[in-house]
Each structure stands twice: as structure tokens, then as C-alpha cells.
Amino acid sequence: MRRWYGQFFGFIAGWLLLRHPVGGFIGLLIGYLFDHDAFSSPRRHRPSARRAQPPPHEDDQTDWAYQVLGLTEQASADEIDRAYRKLISQYHPDRLVGAAPELQALAERKSREINAAYDRIQTLRKKKK
Known part of the structure; x- marks a missing residue:
């Protein structure tokens, strides 16, 4: 209108x-x-075109996944779980129910990125075993 x-x-x-x-x-x-x-x-009306996607190469994906969680590849399983829980509790979309739609969309994107990184680390660790 x-x-x-x-x-x-x-x-x-x-x-x-x-x-x-x-x-x-x-x-x-x-x-x-x-x-x-x-x-x-102009930023207010334009959705963000920046998407968090892992790079195409496998080595870059591992670096990307660890960077998202703020860890190194030498991190233990407990450290990975702690970092994942901390970040997902901070960026989970359900925590921002009454917030602005832009913040909800940002939290949803960030939580998807955190989940993808955590899944990537878990699959890489299973392959190494």
C-alpha cells in the first residue's frame, strides 16, 4: 500500500x-x-545478501567449521560441545520471540550456521575414528 x-x-x-x-x-x-x-x-529495506556458506574445498570447510565455533582443530570433544551449547543458546531464534523481524532473521541464519558447523565437525571426527 x-x-x-x-x-x-x-x-x-x-x-x-x-x-x-x-x-x-x-x-x-x-x-x-x-x-x-x-x-x-537503503539497508533497512534490502535483505542481506551475505550468506554464511562453507567454502567448496574440504580443508577449507574444516577451517570454516572450527572458526564458526571459535575453536581450533585440536579442541577436545567437550570443548566443542561447550562452545556449541554456548553459541546456540545465545543465537537460538526462540530466545528472540518478541524482537524485531530483522533480529529474528539474523538469529535464524546464525543458528543455522552454528548447526552446520557443529554437524561438519562431528562428521569429520567420526571419519577419523
């Missing part, structure tokens, strides 16, 4: 403030820009 009230109120306010028809025209232009989101940030 397109907004119209910015143009209307801009026209009235411009006319009354400048007490001249030119003021109404200036207010109409400002209202038009307001209605068409010229004053808002």
Missing part, C-alpha cells in the same frame, strides 16, 4: 508555515519524498 499522507500534510504544513502557495508546493515535494522513502536508509 502506497502512502499518501506525507504529501497531504506536507502541502498543508508548507502553506501554513510560509503563508504562500510556494510553501505548499515545497511541502508537497518533501511529503512526496517522505512517502517514497527517500529519507530512509
Whole structure:
């Protein structure tokens, strides 16, 4: 739905403030820009194109998975589990039920990334055994 009230109120306010028809025209232009989101940030309306995807090579995937959890490849299984639990409890989407939709989407993406990294580490560790 397109907004119209910015143009209307801009026209009235411009006319009354400048007490001249030119003021109404200036207010109409400002209202038009307001209605068409010229004053808002472009990042606000554009979804983030940055996705957390692992690189194509297997060695890079292991580095990626450990970096997501903030660990090194020498970390023990307990350290991996602790780091996973800490991060997933911090970024789980259910913890942000009343938050803004942008924050919920960010938490959902981050939790997917954490889960993918944890699964990748677990599969790599099973292969080594």
C-alpha cells in the first residue's frame, strides 16, 4: 500500500508555515519524498545478501567449521560441545520471540550456521575414528 499522507500534510504544513502557495508546493515535494522513502536508509529495506556458506574445498570447510565455533582443530570433544551449547543458546531464534523481524532473521541464519558447523565437525571426527 502506497502512502499518501506525507504529501497531504506536507502541502498543508508548507502553506501554513510560509503563508504562500510556494510553501505548499515545497511541502508537497518533501511529503512526496517522505512517502517514497527517500529519507530512509537503503539497508533497512534490502535483505542481506551475505550468506554464511562453507567454502567448496574440504580443508577449507574444516577451517570454516572450527572458526564458526571459535575453536581450533585440536579442541577436545567437550570443548566443542561447550562452545556449541554456548553459541546456540545465545543465537537460538526462540530466545528472540518478541524482537524485531530483522533480529529474528539474523538469529535464524546464525543458528543455522552454528548447526552446520557443529554437524561438519562431528562428521569429520567420526571419519577419523
